[in-house]
Structure formats: C-alpha cells, structure tokens
Amino acid sequence: MKIILIAPVHRKQNFKRYFQIVPLNLMMIASLTPKDCEVEVLDENIDTIDYDSPVDLVGIGANTSEINRAYQICSEFRKRGVPVVIGGIHASALPDEAAQHADCVVIGEAEGLWEKVVVDFRKGTLAQFYQHQSFPDISKLPQPDREVLNSKRYLTKNVLQLSRGCPYHCIFCSATEFFGNTYRVRNEDQVIKEIERLDGDFMIFVDDNIFGDPGYAARLLQKMIPLKKKWVSQCTLRLADNSKLLNLAAKSGCMGMLIGVESISKDSLKASGKSIKFDRYKQMIQRILDSGIGVDGSFVFGFDNEDTSIFERTLEFIVKIKLPAATFSILTPYPGTQLMEKLEKEGRIIDRNWQHYRGTRAVFRPAKMTADQLEQGRAWIKQEFYSYLNIYKRVGFSGDYRLYLWLYNLLKRSGTTKGRRKKADNPHGCTIYQGLFA
Incomplete structure (x- = not known):
C-alpha cells in the first residue's frame, strides 16, 4: 500500500523557497504509518505533484491560507x-x-487518529470524520521520520516540538482552539535523545510558547547545555521576568525568540487578551537582549481602537529601543477564533477568500481606518523598519550574532521588494517620515 502525504504550497516561488523548514506535521504522520506501507512526503513548496503516480491513499495537511490549494489537490486526486x-x-x-x-477529515491532532484511518481504509470502512474525545497525551510521541525528505533542500531538518496547548486566551489565535488551553509536554529525556541524534548544531523549536511550563523548560534547558546546540523558538515577554529561565536559555544556545508583542496600544493589548502592560515593554525586551538572546517582535495591526497613527507610533518605538527584528501582520479572523465570531456577528467580514488569510490582507472592515489604509500602513512600516539605515541603527556592526542579525534582517527586507519598486504610501499621506532619523 502506498500513501502520499502532501504539504500544499504556501508562498510564491521566489528565492525564499531555499529557506524552507521541513513540514514537521507530515514527518510525524509518516512515523505513525504502519511500516509495511510505502510513504512518500511531497512538499509543494519544493516538489512537483505527479497526479498520475500510482498511489492508494493521499493525506493533506493545511492551514487556512493554504486550504484553497489543498482543495484543488484533493479534486485532482479524486478525479483519478x-x-x-x-x-x-x-x-x-x-x-x-x-x-x-475530501473523503475523510481528521479533526484535531493526528496522533491516535491517523493509525485508525489507515486500518479502516484497508478494511474498506473509512469514515468521513475522525476526532478525539480529549486532547492526546504527547509525553511519549514517536520521533518524526526525518528520512522521508531530502534535507539538503531545506534550511534545516532539525525541527522539533516540545509542547502543545497554551493557557492564554488571545482572541485572534487559532492554535489555542486547535491544541487547547492545557499545556502538554513531551518526556524531556526523549527530547534530549532526539536532539542528540540530530545532524548539525542548529535547531528550531516550533512550539507556540516554549516556556509555557517554566519548571519543565528549566530542566530541559539544563540538560541541553552540554550538547552545545544553537536554537530559536517563540515565547512570551514573560521570559524577561524569570531570570533563571532566561539565563538557562542563553547558556543552552538560544540565539533568538519570536515574541508576540502584538501592539504598543494599551487598549489593543486589552482587547487581544494580553495581560502584560505596555509600560514594561521596553524594560522587558532590553532584559532579554542583554542576555544575548535576539528578539523578533511580532506586531498586529487593525484593532478597533487603532487609527492610522498606530504605524508611525509603532515604528518610532521599535527603532528607538533598537529592536533587532520585527514581524508585522494584519489582524486576521481565522475560522474558529473568538475574533471571527465577533466580526461575523458585526457583519464586518469583507473577504472570504481563504488564500488572503495570511496576515497581509485586510479581510474585515476596520473600525477607524479603511481596509486599504490598513494594508498600506502595514506595508509602509515594514519597508521603513527594514530600510538599510534603520537596520544599521538597530543592529550595528559589532556584538554577538551581528552577522546572523544582518542576514536575518536582509532576508526579511526581501519581502519589501514591491515597496521598493513603488514606495509604499505613508498612512498619513506623507512622502517620508523624517522624525525618526533626526
């Protein structure tokens, strides 16, 4: 029996395809598949799908922005x-x-369900839906099958997940709806064994909040120190308040963290469900930077209290504190989230093309600006933040990981190509914002 597992394309085929990370979800499903099955994993960001290739069953995993393409792939195989x-x-x-x-929908996490899907398919009793009654225990997950992909085509194949679930209640987060509010972790000794088997010194942990259980994280980081690895992940700003954990993260080789700063607006933070006060942001970010860990601050624009001034005010703040990197997104009401429910009730959803649900398009009607102003503002702040002058002001030329930070900033800058051909409009209609550069 042959099974093909497919990751639909999720970005335009430009040079960034050479910076892909492996689809961990499909590698995990491959490891759950019975050994007497032939398994092929196709990552459409790199591979081309041969719809006429002999295959018995196809499995597809997709997020919202990829789902339209996933449905097209479903159609092609089902035609055959x-x-x-x-x-x-x-x-x-x-x-x-x-x-x-599709013929079958797996609802929720695949572990414990995929195995039953394969058994039922072989018996000719494949059901339309498969769903857990509760969130699965992940303490003894098998290691992902890293041999099913050609690792030379990826930035790294050393992608791991330690935990699932998040205790916080951000209104725009779909991960919490999928993984639940209970923080679940893998056995730390099994994680260490997995790390020891990896080739190379660089790793990516794809956890939504790698420090959701501080005690577990501290024990794991202590065991990682002798392994002398370098790694990145994402967490919350609360890391800054735990000096022990911050120190262990640095000692264990943490190079940088994606951190959900979300907004400089107190009202926006309150609306999103964040409990950290903006007044502490500068101090907390600086404390993490002082430990030698880089910060990629994630910002979201489009909350109801925000007008077009939010873009200039945010830029002024993050350049002033010399934030090493930032990710800018438009508030997006993903299906199943509190935000989607709210905006649907208010009749403010203006775009239901799932391909646009990727954080770069305004798919709802903002309260204090137009959808166009929201999109232009996001493009403008990204262009200004990643200008060569601002990269220099924030990163400089000396210090730990400066080469890495320059390369990372230049890679992020590449997404502003369209803006360089035609300069993104300032949200206030100005040609250029001079105040930051005086």
Whole structure:
C-alpha cells in the first residue's frame, strides 16, 4: 500500500523557497504509518505533484491560507479515483467545509487518529470524520521520520516540538482552539535523545510558547547545555521576568525568540487578551537582549481602537529601543477564533477568500481606518523598519550574532521588494517620515 502525504504550497516561488523548514506535521504522520506501507512526503513548496503516480491513499495537511490549494489537490486526486484524507487547523475548524472536498477529515491532532484511518481504509470502512474525545497525551510521541525528505533542500531538518496547548486566551489565535488551553509536554529525556541524534548544531523549536511550563523548560534547558546546540523558538515577554529561565536559555544556545508583542496600544493589548502592560515593554525586551538572546517582535495591526497613527507610533518605538527584528501582520479572523465570531456577528467580514488569510490582507472592515489604509500602513512600516539605515541603527556592526542579525534582517527586507519598486504610501499621506532619523 502506498500513501502520499502532501504539504500544499504556501508562498510564491521566489528565492525564499531555499529557506524552507521541513513540514514537521507530515514527518510525524509518516512515523505513525504502519511500516509495511510505502510513504512518500511531497512538499509543494519544493516538489512537483505527479497526479498520475500510482498511489492508494493521499493525506493533506493545511492551514487556512493554504486550504484553497489543498482543495484543488484533493479534486485532482479524486478525479483519478484516489481517496483523500485532509487535516490541519482549518479543516478542524470547518470540518463540514473540508468534507465537501475530501473523503475523510481528521479533526484535531493526528496522533491516535491517523493509525485508525489507515486500518479502516484497508478494511474498506473509512469514515468521513475522525476526532478525539480529549486532547492526546504527547509525553511519549514517536520521533518524526526525518528520512522521508531530502534535507539538503531545506534550511534545516532539525525541527522539533516540545509542547502543545497554551493557557492564554488571545482572541485572534487559532492554535489555542486547535491544541487547547492545557499545556502538554513531551518526556524531556526523549527530547534530549532526539536532539542528540540530530545532524548539525542548529535547531528550531516550533512550539507556540516554549516556556509555557517554566519548571519543565528549566530542566530541559539544563540538560541541553552540554550538547552545545544553537536554537530559536517563540515565547512570551514573560521570559524577561524569570531570570533563571532566561539565563538557562542563553547558556543552552538560544540565539533568538519570536515574541508576540502584538501592539504598543494599551487598549489593543486589552482587547487581544494580553495581560502584560505596555509600560514594561521596553524594560522587558532590553532584559532579554542583554542576555544575548535576539528578539523578533511580532506586531498586529487593525484593532478597533487603532487609527492610522498606530504605524508611525509603532515604528518610532521599535527603532528607538533598537529592536533587532520585527514581524508585522494584519489582524486576521481565522475560522474558529473568538475574533471571527465577533466580526461575523458585526457583519464586518469583507473577504472570504481563504488564500488572503495570511496576515497581509485586510479581510474585515476596520473600525477607524479603511481596509486599504490598513494594508498600506502595514506595508509602509515594514519597508521603513527594514530600510538599510534603520537596520544599521538597530543592529550595528559589532556584538554577538551581528552577522546572523544582518542576514536575518536582509532576508526579511526581501519581502519589501514591491515597496521598493513603488514606495509604499505613508498612512498619513506623507512622502517620508523624517522624525525618526533626526
């Protein structure tokens, strides 16, 4: 029996495809598949799908921005009589929609369900839906099958997940709806064994909050120190308040963290469900930077209290504190989130093309600016933040990881190509904002 597992394309095919990370979800599903099955993993960001290749069953995992393409792939295989199983965050949030395009929908986490899917398929009793009654125990997850992919085509194949679930209640977060509010962790000794088997010294932990259980994280980091690895992940600003954990993270080789700063607006933070006060942001970010750990601050624009001034005020703040890197997104009401429920009730959803649900398009009607102003403002701040002058002001030329930070900033700058051909409009209609550069 042959099974093909597919990751749909999620970005335009430009040079950034050479900086892909491996699809951990499909590598994990491959490891759950019975050993007498032939498994092929196709990452459409790199591979080309041969729809006429002999195959018995196809599995597809997709998030919301990838789901349209996933449905197209489903259609092509089903035309040829090949059954398709679909799963992932979007299909789990809208299983009835997904069932219109696939033969079977896996709702929620695959562990414990995928094995049953394969058994039922072999017996000819494949059900339309598979779902856990409770969130699965991940303490003894098998290691992902890293041999099913050609690792030379990726930035790294050393991608790991330690935990699932998040105790916080951010209104725009789909991960919490998918993984739940209970923080679950893998056995730390098994994680260490997995790390020891990895080739190379660089790792990416894809946890939504790697420090959700501080005690567990501290024990794991202590065991990682002798391994002399370098790694990145994401967490909350609360790391700054735990000096022991911060010190262990630095000693264990942490190079940088993606941190959900979200907004400089107190009202926006309150609306999003964040409890950290903005007044402490500068101090907390600086404390993390002083430990030798870089910060990529994630900012979201489009909350109801925000007008177009939010872009200039945010830029002024993050350049002033010399934030090493930043990620700028538009508030997006993903299916299944509190935000989607709220905006649907208010009749403010203006775009239901799932391909646009990637944080770069305004798919709802903002309260204090137009959708165009929201999109232009996001493009403008990204262009200004990643100008050569501002990269120099924030990063400089000396210190730990400066080469890494320059390369990272230049890679992020590449996304402003369109803006360089035609300068992004300042949200206030100005040609250029001079105040920051005086």
